[in-house]
Amino acid sequence: MSAIDDLPPLREVIDAHDLQARKSLGQNFILDLNLTARIARCAGDLTGCDVLEVGPGPGGLTRGLLAMGARRVLAIEKDPRCMAALAEIAAAYPGRLEVINADALDLDTSAYLTPPIRVVANLPYNVGTELLVRWLTPAVWPPFWDSLTLMFQREVAERIVAKPGSKAYGRLALLAQWRADAQIVMSLPPEAFTPPPKIHSAVVHFKRLEEPRFPADPKILNRVVAAGFNQRRKMLRASMKGVAPDIEDRLLAAGIKPTARAEEISLEGFCALAREVAK
Structure with missing residues (x-):
């Protein structure tokens, strides 16, 4: 039994479904369910919210989001190997988890969600920045989401929150800070993941602004x-x-x-x- 629900520990889930992380999919799994629950808490009070999760893998963060009271979770997973493990979580939380086997870059997820909507994800490293840019640059503002709570490589996280005069300051900082309040809310060492990546990671929380901070086309x-x-x-x-x-x-x-x-x-x-x- 894990610390947050009655489902098996993630190591058992991974072994049972042969879900070893694949580098080609940018996968690095967090197996500590207390840690995934902490990440879920960084998104604030989830009761009454729909949550979009991209790249749930074996479902560690998914379980954290559901255990922390998310009204409903929509999980988009590209790897078909993960479907059976995620189906077991859906069965344990009836009516609260919908899983779609698709590439998040190809899917308009807003059609599946009911406001208020929060995005919470341990993003695959190979698509994280691209997804963030898309969420920050919709055709119409404000966007479908109220907040984003996203895991990035530490270097990317520092670029997002960078201030003028620093080497990390650039296009990503300006894009994020023009339309949102962004702050690093959690840092994770390589050993928090399986397999351990070569870099540190960080969780960034974005709270959208109703209007851009300064007027500009x-x-x-x-x-x-x-x-x-x-x-x-x-x-x-x-x-x-x-x-x-x-x-x-x-x-x-x-x-x-x-x-x-x-x-x-x-x-x-x-x-x-x-x-x-x-x-």
Whole structure:
């Protein structure tokens, strides 16, 4: 018996269903159910919420989410080997777990969920950043989700919460912080996983803002940020030449020195520049 429910320990589940993690699928499983319950708690009070989980594997975090009171969990799992183990969890929590065998990159999950919706996932390393960018850049804001609680490589987590002037500060920080409050809420060493990855991991919690932090057209903001950081060692007057022929004037109008570099510019500064470019 595990500490959070009456289902077998995860090591037994993995052995019974031959679910050894596959590197090709970016799989690293957390077998400590008390730890998966802690991750679930990082998402806040889940009672009354639908939860989207991507990459549940043998279901450690899934069990944590259900044990912590999630109204309903939608689990998207690409690996068909995991279906039988997840079906056993669904049977233990009648009507509260739906599992879809699919690639999360190919599925519109919002159609399966009822608000309020939270996303909680130990994301496969090979698709984590791509999924995050999609969730932060929907066609219409606010998005379908209220919050995201996601596991990343520690390096990626630090890029998400980075501030101007640091080496980690870049496009990912600006994208995340423009539309959400993001903070690292938990760190995990390699030995927390099976098999242990070569890197440390961290859980980041994102609380969406109802409106972006500063006004800007999303496409133009993305363009100026990309131009600035694609050549981050150059001064902005050089790296942004392709954005507008009179880029120096636009930089000055936005209150930015043309000799500054991208990593020195705050989110507010980039949004001001995007508004000037839009003119």
